[in-house]
Amino acid sequence: MASTLTDRLSLLVKTMRGQARITESNVQDMLREVRMALLEADVALPVVRDFIARVKEKALGAEVVGSLSPGQALVGIVHKELAATMGEGVSDINLAAQPPAVILMAGLQGAGKTTTTAKLTKHLIEKRKKKVLTVSADVYRPAAIEQLKTVTAQAGGEWFASSPDQKPREIALAALDYAKKHYFDVLLVDTAGRLAIDEALMAEIKELHATLNPVETLFVVDAMQGQDAINTARAFKEALPLTGVILTKLDGDSRGGAALSVRQVTGAPIKFAGVSEKIDGLEVFDGERHAGRVLGMGDIVALVEEVSKGVDLAAAEKLAGKLKSGSGFDLNDFLAQISSMKKMGGLSSLMDKLPTQMAAKAGQADMDRAERDMKRMEGILNAMTAKERRQPALLMDGKSKASRKRRIAAGAGVQIQDVNRLLNQFDQMQGMMKKMSGGGLMKMMKKMGGMKGLKGMGGMG
Structure with missing residues (x-):
């Protein structure tokens, strides 16, 4: 769904660029594109x-404000x-x-219940x-019992043994009794699935629900x-009082309409997504x-959280103090x-969360x-001595700079040009840091750390 809808809406924004306001006519054009994308x-x-x-x-009553075009609005x-x-x-x-x-x-x-049970275990x-x-x-599926045992161990949870010759109700009651006696906070019950909905499945799961009286279904x-x-x-909604939905395989190459439909059909909120x-x-x-x-806007909030997680505020504070003291x-x-960037999962991880247009400009190559x-x-930096890293001038001035660079290049397995290129980049960054020496760096870092609570992105401006 994502790519189809994004492509159609991007085209619409371009075609409406010359129009001054939202009208009945251009709304109809846009809604035709959206309807087709959703049905596809x-x-x-x-x-x-x-x-x-x-x-x-909403569109016919909307004002086009500021620098927004009708398409963007x-x-x-x-x-x-x-x-x-x-x-x-x-x-x-x-x-x-x-x-x-x-x-x-x-x-x-086949919906991914057993793996999702383990993922939820890890989350909890x-x-x-x-x-x-x-x-x-x-x-009905002996492999399901063994599969849950394996994935629960990976998640760090504890698994309660059951066997195919037991009745589901007996299994559930024995597990509940064990959970109470051993002071567990949560009991996750993985139920049987079928290849299609049938009366026996629904009767069984209704009985399990009545037996366990779960806080979440x-x-x-x-x-x-x-x-x-x-x-x-x-x-399932007719058979059970559903309290939530978990969408699996949201990362797959799917049309993805389920995310829009399931919420409305069940009336239950989507609580988790398998990504x-x-x-x-x-x-x-x-x-x-x-x-x-x-809509191809990317997930800027996830990007900010990823960056905030990787930002070491104590290290930033120390760096700011150094700059302030001169x-x-x-x-x-x-x-x-560079180490901070690696902690965030590298450039590729961050690019995945950028809006489509921005991410497309930076190809995989x-x-x-x-x-x-x-x-x-x-x-290269690790091939330098501690003194050289502390005093970069040793590599930029003086008679010994050429021999130092040769030694560093040999130690890192690179050419001398690579060492020079790094020193030039460092020189540019040093200049930028001088401009930020008035406390600007800490303000920026603290702002990033405080953006975790950011909610959504609003309109596409």
């Missing part, structure tokens, strides 16, 4: 109709309504219950500091299922941020900047080259 993305027809009606009503409205359709803000998981809080995982076979252990027990009530759905996801969601196959590849779902990704920016500080350059620079 497998968004359910009733959801598309409702969405288009809301956008039209309309994209801003689409962004806002996309976020509203997927659920405004973040809907956190509810653990307000007498321990253990029971979470029932429901969904079709790391982010919520909970003691978690998992159990499989899937007695989470519907796990594959984002790549399209219309099938909607039919499944409707059937990679890794055990930590589960994100708390934020409708506004996901709407930004869909000690100056040296090659040790330059090396520290450019990224690979930049990553290689960073490694080379780190190698």
Whole structure:
């Protein structure tokens, strides 16, 4: 869905560039493009109709302010309504219950329930500091029990043994009893899936729900299922009081209409999204941020969080103190900047979160080259002596500078030109740091550290 909708809206912004205001006519043109993109993305027809009606009503009453063009203003409205359709803000998981809080995982076979159970286990252990027990009530697929055992171990949780000759209700009650006796905070119950919805599955999961009285009943759905996801969601909603949805495979090459449809069909908030196959590849779902990704705005909030996580405020404070005292920016500080970038996952990780247009300008080849350059620079800096890094002038002035550079180049396995290039880059950065010596650096770092609470991006200005 993301690329189709982004392409169509980008084209629309260009075609409307010369128009001065939003009119009934240009709104119709735009809505035609949006409708086609949503239908191609497998968004359910009733959801598309409702969405288009809301956008039209807001667009015709909208003022085009400041430097926005009508096209940009309309994209801003689409962004806002996309976020509203997927659920405004973040809907956190509810653990307000007498321990253990029971979470029932429901969904079709192949949706990724078992792996998602392990991912949620890791999330609850790391982010919520909970003691978690998992159990499989899937007695029809023996491999499912073993799979849950393996992935729970990877997540750092504890697994409760079950076997295919037991009844799901017996398994659930035994696991609940064990969880109570061993003071677990959360019990995650992985239920059986089928290849299609059937009465036996629904009767079984209803019985499990009645037995366990879970605090959360989470519907796990594959984002790549399209219309099938909607039919499944409707059937599960009729059978169970769903409290939330987890979308899996959101990183896949999918049309992704499920994200828009499931929320509306179930009435339950999307609580998590599976964004990679890794055990930590589960994100708390934020409708506004996901709407930004869909529209090719990137995920600037995630980018800021990534940068904030990598910024060592104590190191920044120390550097600011050095600059203020007039000690100056040296090659040790330059090396520290490269290390910070590596902590953030390198350039490629940051580029993934940039808006489509910006990321497209820096192709993969450019990224690979930049990553290689960073490694080379780190190698050169590490080949210098501590004294040379502290006193860069030794490499820039004096009689011994040529022999020093030859030694460094040999130690790093590079050419002397590479050493000279690094020194030139350092010289430019040193000049920039001098300009920031009045406390500007700390202001910038503190601002970055305080941007974690940033909510969404608003319109596309």
